[in-house]
Amino acid sequence: MIKEYLDNVRSYLKDLPTDEREELLQFYEEQMLDAGYSIQEIEEKYGTPKQFARSLKIEYFIENDEVADDMVPRSTRTKNRMNLVWLVILGLFASPILIPVAIGLIGILIAAVIGFLGILFGIYVGIIGVLAGGLIAFVNGVILLWQSVATGIFYIGAGLLLTGAVIFFAPIVWRITRWLFEMLVTFIKWIGNRYLIKNNVKGAR
Template structure:
């Protein structure tokens, strides 16, 4: 009975690395056998195979996201994070009890994404505007050199100053962008741990 239950769990864990998936399943098989759980007790503690698999995947993606592994590419980390967001949303909507939480989360995510995009759009439009202004001022300065050296030098200096400001502040803007995204991911991980971890899987039926 336990093997059949875990076999069903395995069928929902195909997107996890084989070694880690089998290690997880072996661990829980030994735990269930040692405890002498009946099927009713297993489902009471871990939920249905689909629910249990979902909680395992959420915890897997959360734990892996917190590991600083240089071998993990940025695209892989981004993909794992998107999987985590999707799993958390699906997990919340899978439970009638948690649907209000899911709706609230969607609302927060929507507002956060709109706010995030609005801030980023404003910042980058500002940067592009300043850069364009700097280039125009520099070009006008070069042209005006033939008419008035002082005016030409002034515009060239202004153009270089604006361009330098963009180069100086660009890394800061990138760090702010990265920080805002990390805050959003941290919130998603908190929701996953709070409502959809193995300890809370019964609430996600």
């Protein structure tokens, strides 16, 4: 019965690396056998195979995100994070007990995303505006040189100053963007740890 249960769990873990998936399932198989769990006790503790697999995948993606380094391709890490977000949302709505919590957390998450995008939009629009202003000032300065050297030099200097400011602050803005995104991911991981892993929440499906 335990083997059949874990075979069903395995069918929901196909997107995990084979070696890590099998090592994980072997660990739980030994744990269940040592404890002498019946299938009913297993489902009471871990949930249905689908629920247990979801919990394992959330834990896997959280742990791998925390140990990810420069050797992990950015595209792979981004894909894993998107999977994590989706799994957390599904896990919250899968349990009738957690639906009120899910609605509240999703509301907070949506507000955070909107705020995040709003801040980014404002910052990058400002950067584009300053850069455009700098280029326009520089071009006008070159044109005005033929009419007034002092005025032309002033506009050229202003244009270079604005352009230089954009170049100087661009890396800082990028770091702020990454920091805001990391805060968003950290919030998602907190939800997963708090409601879907540590308490081993079981849904209705």
